[in-house]
Amino acid sequence: MSVLEIKNLHVNVETDQGTREILRGVDLTIREGEIHAIMGPNGSGKSTLAYTIAGHPKYTVVEGEILLDGENVLEMSVDERARAGMFLAMQYPVEIPGVTVTNFLRTAKTAIDGEAPSIRTWLKDVRGAMTNLKMDSAFAERNVNEGFSGGEKKRNEILQLELLKPKFAVLDETDSGLDVDALKVVSEGVNRAHANTGLGILLITHYTRILRYIKPDFVHVFVAGKIAEQGGPELADRLEEEGYDRYHVAESATQ
Amino acid sequence: MQSTALPTPEQHGIRAHSDGPIVPVQTRSERFRSTDVADFAPITGREHEWKYSPVAAFADLTSGELDGSRVEVEATDATGVSLSWIPRDDARVGRAGTPEERASANAWSSFGEALLVEVAGEEAKTVTVTRSGLGTAPRAAHTVIEAAPFSQALVVLRGIGDARLTENVEVVVGEGANLTVVSLQEWTDESVHLASHFARIGRDAKLKHIVVSLGGKVVRVNPSTHLAEQGADVEALGLYFSDAGQHLEQQVFVHHDAPHTRSRVTYKGALQGEGARSVWIGDVLIGNTATGTDSYEQNRNLVLTDGTRADSVPNLEIETGDIEGAGHASATGRFDDEQLFYLQARGIPEDEARRLVVRGFLAEVVQQIGDAELEERLIRALEAELQGS
Numbered sequence: 001m002s003v004l005e006i007k008n009l010h011v012n013v014e015t016d017q018g019t020r021e022i023l024r025g026v027d028l029t030i031r032e033g034e035i036h037a038i039m040g041p042n043g044s045g046k047s048t049l050a051y052t053i054a055g056h057p058k059y060t061v062v063e064g065e066i067l068l069d070g071e072n073v074l075e076m077s078v079d080e081r082a083r084a085g086m087f088l089a090m091q092y093p094v095e096i097p098g099v100t101v102t103n104f105l106r107t108a109k110t111a112i113d114g115e116a117p118s119i120r121t122w123l124k125d126v127r128g129a130m131t132n133l134k135m136d137s138a139f140a141e142r143n144v145n146e147g148f149s150g151g152e153k154k155r156n157e158i159l160q161l162e163l164l165k166p167k168f169a170v171l172d173e174t175d176s177g178l179d180v181d182a183l184k185v186v187s188e189g190v191n192r193a194h195a196n197t198g199l200g201i202l203l204i205t206h207y208t209r210i211l212r213y214i215k216p217d218f219v220h221v222f223v224a225g226k227i228a229e230q231g232g233p234e235l236a237d238r239l240e241e242e243g244y245d246r247y248h249v250a251e252s253a254t255q
Numbered sequence: 256m257q258s259t260a261l262p263t264p265e266q267h268g269i270r271a272h273s274d275g276p277i278v279p280v281q282t283r284s285e286r287f288r289s290t291d292v293a294d295f296a297p298i299t300g301r302e303h304e305w306k307y308s309p310v311a312a313f314a315d316l317t318s319g320e321l322d323g324s325r326v327e328v329e330a331t332d333a334t335g336v337s338l339s340w341i342p343r344d345d346a347r348v349g350r351a352g353t354p355e356e357r358a359s360a361n362a363w364s365s366f367g368e369a370l371l372v373e374v375a376g377e378e379a380k381t382v383t384v385t386r387s388g389l390g391t392a393p394r395a396a397h398t399v400i401e402a403a404p405f406s407q408a409l410v411v412l413r414g415i416g417d418a419r420l421t422e423n424v425e426v427v428v429g430e431g432a433n434l435t436v437v438s439l440q441e442w443t444d445e446s447v448h449l450a451s452h453f454a455r456i457g458r459d460a461k462l463k464h465i466v467v468s469l470g471g472k473v474v475r476v477n478p479s480t481h482l483a484e485q486g487a488d489v490e491a492l493g494l495y496f497s498d499a500g501q502h503l504e505q506q507v508f509v510h511h512d513a514p515h516t517r518s519r520v521t522y523k524g525a526l527q528g529e530g531a532r533s534v535w536i537g538d539v540l541i542g543n544t545a546t547g548t549d550s551y552e553q554n555r556n557l558v559l560t561d562g563t564r565a566d567s568v569p570n571l572e573i574e575t576g577d578i579e580g581a582g583h584a585s586a587t588g589r590f591d592d593e594q595l596f597y598l599q600a601r602g603i604p605e606d607e608a609r610r611l612v613v614r615g616f617l618a619e620v621v622q623q624i625g626d627a628e629l630e631e632r633l634i635r636a637l638e639a640e641l642q643g644s
């Protein structure tokens with residue numbers, strides 16, 4: 001049974017105005033197969049948490065730990081984390097000119113598995129996954145994310161999630177910028193990965209809309225760099241009605 | 256435009272009948288020309304054609320005495336391609352162009368015999384002409400590549416070993432011919448190579464001209480193409496990888512001088528290491544007889560480390576309003592750490608991620624060479640450049 005543990009995580013970022021503390025003691029445990037939703041206002045540090053888990057060099061961990069099955073994730077490089085089974089679907093996926101989706105997927109798959117996938121089954125897997133996500137096969141020969149619309153970029157993230165089969169995935173606002181149809185397609189992809197591989201999911205979102213399609217086991221309210229409240233799916237419904245105002249008061253009180 | 260940091264894209268599209276004046280930096284057609292070095296003033300380094308170059312590093316080539324004897328040449332066999340040496344007063348010398356600067360004129364004044372590469376026959380063929388063992392003393396050379404009407408070939412002019420060379424290469428493309436010329440610079444680290452290529456393209460003929468500069472301390476290859484007759488077409492491609500302390504330069508000139516001519520100029524380069532430099536100047540002149548011209552030029556640089564400098568200067572001069580299209584683009588961008596993060600976040604190790612991005616960037620040019628073996632070899636050479644950081 002795989003488990004991802006985040007303990008008392010404090011994270012700083014260097015800005016032009018000096019060092020800024022963004023995460024202020026995050027505690028979170030995700031077990032295999034669990035779906036955790038993190039909801040919070042703009043600027044509360046949700047993406048910072050996602051990037052820190054993935055190992056983005058801009059963020060400095062000043063205190064706390066991240067453990068994957070007891071292994072110290074913070075000591076791993078970005079690519080080592082991915083090979084250990086971590087995945088980040090980015091809020092703003094990056095364009096890679098000159099590198100086709102096909103080439104990129106094959107290179108990533110080979111790196112993650114430690115060996116090249118067998119050509120025949122791999123091509124079938126890629127084609128199948130693209131069809132499921134309603135991606136035109138022409139995308140395979142396009143450069144990664146280059147000229148993709150917002151929705152196409154998000155599908156491309158989920159395509160990678162389905163093909164690379166990580167143990168834990170952080171989905172950073174995968175729902176933002178999607179119309180209803182795209183939201184359904186992308187949610188189905190996430191649910192497939194969840195059902196097929198027992199994926200543990202940290203679903204970062206701003207809105208409750210995606211929670212109609214992806215059912216969380218736990219909901220965490222993220223405010224001012226830490227978890228302000230947690231509960232079951234019913235907490236999301238309450239946020240839908242009341243918004244984050246309640247927490248803002250608490251936030252200013254602590255500052 | 257000079258850029259060392261953030262992406263600085265600059266795009267201009269000029270179409271026929273576009274309003275707004277086009278003010279050329281200088282009128283290229285009026286530049287002084289002579290085959291005699293004595294007609295050129297000594298170089299100060301402030302001249303427009305020298306201001307980006309480390310002129311002190313090769314004063315011997317621009318004003319000193321040069322060894323103009325035959326250079327050692329080795330060529331692969333190809334049916335329909337023949338090599339010979341012809342005297343400097345042969346009528347086949349001097350048909351494609353005339354020097355516009357001192358290094359070129361000094362070479363012209365000094366060479367003894369010219370190497371003539373004759374291409375005939377309509378079937379496709381490849382010939383590789385390798386020059387090696389040029390030594391460390393200053394030399395001059397002259398080459399004439401002539402494609403007979405309706406002939407087809409790929410000619411690779413390759414330089415390896417030591418060189419201190421200034422040279423002229425004339426390319427004469429006969430009516431309806433389809434010629435590819437690759438100038439491949441793989442000199443040793445201390446070498447200096449200054450070259451002017453002059454191409455004259457005949458009616459409905461096509462030249463693909465490719466400059467690949469990898470090795471050498473200073474390498475400056477300046478191709479001028481004269482689209483002299485109706486329907487002439489040039490695809491001018493360039494690829495360079497500048498390492499620490501290396502200066503790689505190319506001044507590309509395309510002269511549209513007849514109706515319905517077409518040009519595409521695409522130069523791409525990567526820079527890596529302290530003092531790595533590249534210069535690209537792209538002049539396009541659309542003369543008043545060149546109605547229906549279709550022209551586009553672009554230069555893209557990928558900056559991999561700090562301490563590099565890429566100069567990129569496009570110039571477009573248009574003397575007729577009746578054209579199909581003309582435009583240029585120039586951009587110098589830093590290797591993007593976010594790209595690196597994205598690839599690594601998918602499990603790809605850092606060095607492989609870097610290679611993937613750079614290879615992708617440069618592959619666009621490599622893939623257009625049209626010779627699988629050469630493409631493969633260049634990809635490997637580029638990999639080696641990337642490893643050697």
Ligand SMILES: Nc1ncnc2c1ncn2[C@@H]1O[C@H](COP(=O)(O)OP(=O)(O)OP(=O)(O)O)[C@@H](O)[C@H]1O
Pocket residue numbers: 013014015022040041042043044045046047048049058091173206
């Ligand atoms: N690299 C950075 N440089 C400077 N400030 C940063 C950086 N990254 C994050 N921040 C700041 O940290 C705070 C948290 O940002 P973060 O992107 O994590 O928020 P978020 O909860 O994901 O917001 P959103 O809902 O808008 O995506 C913000 O105030 C942001 O400006």
Ligand SMILES: [Mg+2]
Pocket residue numbers: 046047048091172173
């Ligand atoms: Mg965010």
